[in-house]
Amino acid sequence: MRKFLLLLLLLFCCTPLFSQDTAFKYKGMTINLDEVVVKAKRIGFDVAGFIKRVEEDTTFYRAFKNLRLVGFTADNDIRVTDKKGGKTIASLKSHTRQIMTGNCRKMEVIDEKTTGNFYTKKGDYNYYTAELYANLFFTHGTVCGDEGGSSKGSLARHKNQLKQLIFNPGKPITGVPIVGNKVAIFDRDLMKYYDFSITSEAYTGTDCYVFSATMRKNLNSIDRAEIVINELITYFDKETMEIVGRKYSLSYKTMIFDFNVRMNVQMTKKDDLLLPALITYSGTWNVPLKKRETADFTAKFTEFKSEQ
Template sequence: MTYGAAQAQDTSIFKYPIQMDEVVISAARGGWDVQGFIRRVQNDTTFYKAFKSMRVTSYNATNDIRVYNKKGKVNASLYSLTKQKAWNSCRAMETLQEKVTGNFYKRNKEYRYYTAELYAYLFFTKDTLCNQTDIVGDALNEAEGGRIGKHKHKLKQLIFNPGSKVAGVPLMGDKAAIFEPGVAEMYDFKLASEEYDGEECYVFKAIPKPKYKDDVVYNYLATWFRKSDYSIVARDYSLSYSTLAYDFDVHMKVRTQQVGGKLLPVRIEYDGNWHVLTQDRERVKFITTIVY
């Protein structure tokens, strides 16, 4: 796909050009509302709702988590098959199979690695939970208590609402807001028409300009929106940042599908390298596949 075919500027959204391919230009000339689409990009909640819908849906998941040393060899790992049952706004999870290598767990079976702890917090359920819902509301803006709860909230913002300011993250939070003046000027924005897994989509990409590549948080952000309803079918993104207190370099790919009338995640890939001043550096990769 060639993005340099033409260029247009939507001054009502932000004062920076959006490179558009010929298909998008033709659609705009035919009356397609580019401004409205960009607003949808900024305000989208369908992606987050897809993850929320997991709470009220039965599924089987394959979880493959691997921790690497600095030489690229696996130090510890967890491979498990889990089954979630959802009924009457309740859900419970059963581990069907689990294989662990290395020092993945502490002696008390708590997670040794912070990334694994966050993963379990997001995707594993120990007890039966009720009053579950897939209503988004203001959930993205509601921080939970405790160390993990606060970090989970920041992680949700980065994953489910890219391009927005992340509160409570020193120095980095403002730079995550890629649509805001002062940050948007560091990016090239591209909009094109593509087919993704057999579906007609608009793909929106944010790529840092070469001279700003060391000053941004999102190194790459690509989102595929289904043309028929603008729901997100895929998102690829990489983000990194470095301060004296912490640094991270994370790459993620998320795929979704329509299942029984609901948009749901079916594959999540994570490749992350991060370090916090008080903890050891972690290099973790995981792949989660979900069948409904």
């Protein structure tokens, strides 16, 4: 009986302490920790340092720019669908190869098949998603340096802002009206709308620390209008602390425009360069002077090579 009472006493004493350990405070943010992370924290895992790393990270966006620096083979699959996302109205499937010579790159089309009105009669892209995809992953002619081509002016600026919105979520975007500051989830004015957590999970065979920011449930319409990122989940290799994957959901709606986008990105490495290996995208856009556009794409990158 004494042993039983002692066990009960220990359970009642220790449970509150463990509960306190699972809630970590950082710059006004409360981060929930799972049991594995709590144990890691007790033996030296720097939770505050890890969060700061997440907050300041720019390697994810840089990984996409690194595609300008290596050769690779790509499987490209773009589908434009009807509003309900069921019927495909235009598509492209292709295999391409990027070849590096010094600081310059060019692209070979190994094979390509399109359906519907994917291209205009002049051979231009008929859809904004396709144009953005091409701007990111295709090269026309020979291009030198790590930029996307010769386009200049407001169109190039808007494309760059859109790429930052999609591939650098969580950071404010200068020059973008309405939504530019609504993506900065670490801002004190926005963090109150999110539930944050650090957990331990295997991702594509890699043991990871997982940082999650998820929009709180049951937000009223006024609060919901203040945010763009619904969910942001980032996977960090426990050994190297490098990003190995990210999942995220973005959406926003006004009287003028709206969008709803989900993406999943898996990373890989070539020598010291972090690079995307697989990207899946599903999204719908409705912007002024254009018809609503709903599209999915999958991009797979393999056979990375240094300059030839």
